[in-house]
Amino acid sequence: METYFEHLINATYQAYQDILIKKHGNIYPLRSAVVKFGGFQLSYNWHGRTRLGKEEIGNLTIYTKEIHLNILFAYCLAGLKSDIPNFTDHFGFRKLINTIAHELAHCLMANYKLNFGQEHGTEHQELTQDIEAFLWTLYEVKELERLQNWKELVKGLG
Numbered sequence: 001m002e003t004y005f006e007h008l009i010n011a012t013y014q015a016y017q018d019i020l021i022k023k024h025g026n027i028y029p030l031r032s033a034v035v036k037f038g039g040f041q042l043s044y045n046w047h048g049r050t051r052l053g054k055e056e057i058g059n060l061t062i063y064t065k066e067i068h069l070n071i072l073f074a075y076c077l078a079g080l081k082s083d084i085p086n087f088t089d090h091f092g093f094r095k096l097i098n099t100i101a102h103e104l105a106h107c108l109m110a111n112y113k114l115n116f117g118q119e120h121g122t123e124h125q126e127l128t129q130d131i132e133a134f135l136w137t138l139y140e141v142k143e144l145e146r147l148q149n150w151k152e153l154v155k156g157l158g
């Protein structure tokens with residue numbers, strides 16, 4: 001599933017980068033070519049997080065971006081139940097898609113100015129909504145949603 005999330009995150013990131021470049025002009029050299037998916041981690045503080053960094057190679061600076069998702073999303077995807085109140089509201093599929101959109105909005109805004117990457121203002125909110133709507137149109141998202149039907153899936157497990 002690491003491959004799935006790395007693919008989904010980067011396919012969406014590239015599509016949105018193209019849209020934003022058309023709208024606001026080119027953003028090189030702050031632009032990152034890829035967003036790393038850092039995996040699922042347990043956190044009591046966040047649904048997802050974006051880490052912005054930079055790497056210097058001689059005179060060249062490469063800006064890096066990494067997204068982590070709370071491991072409770074993975075448990076929910078795996079069909080596990082929890083004592084956490086309203087578990088599926090907090091970590092279910094809809095919230096997962098919303099969280100990916102939220103973190104991607106941070107990444108895309110950081111391409112323009114590094115500290116834009118930390119903001120939660122109107123721009124970030126609007127971009128999150130746009131990306132979320134885009135994500136729901138993707139085959140990748142529809143297929144993962146279909147896979148949430150565990151009752152059917154277990155019959156076919158090899």
Ligand SMILES: [Zn+2]
Pocket residue numbers: 102106120
């Ligand atoms: Zn945020």
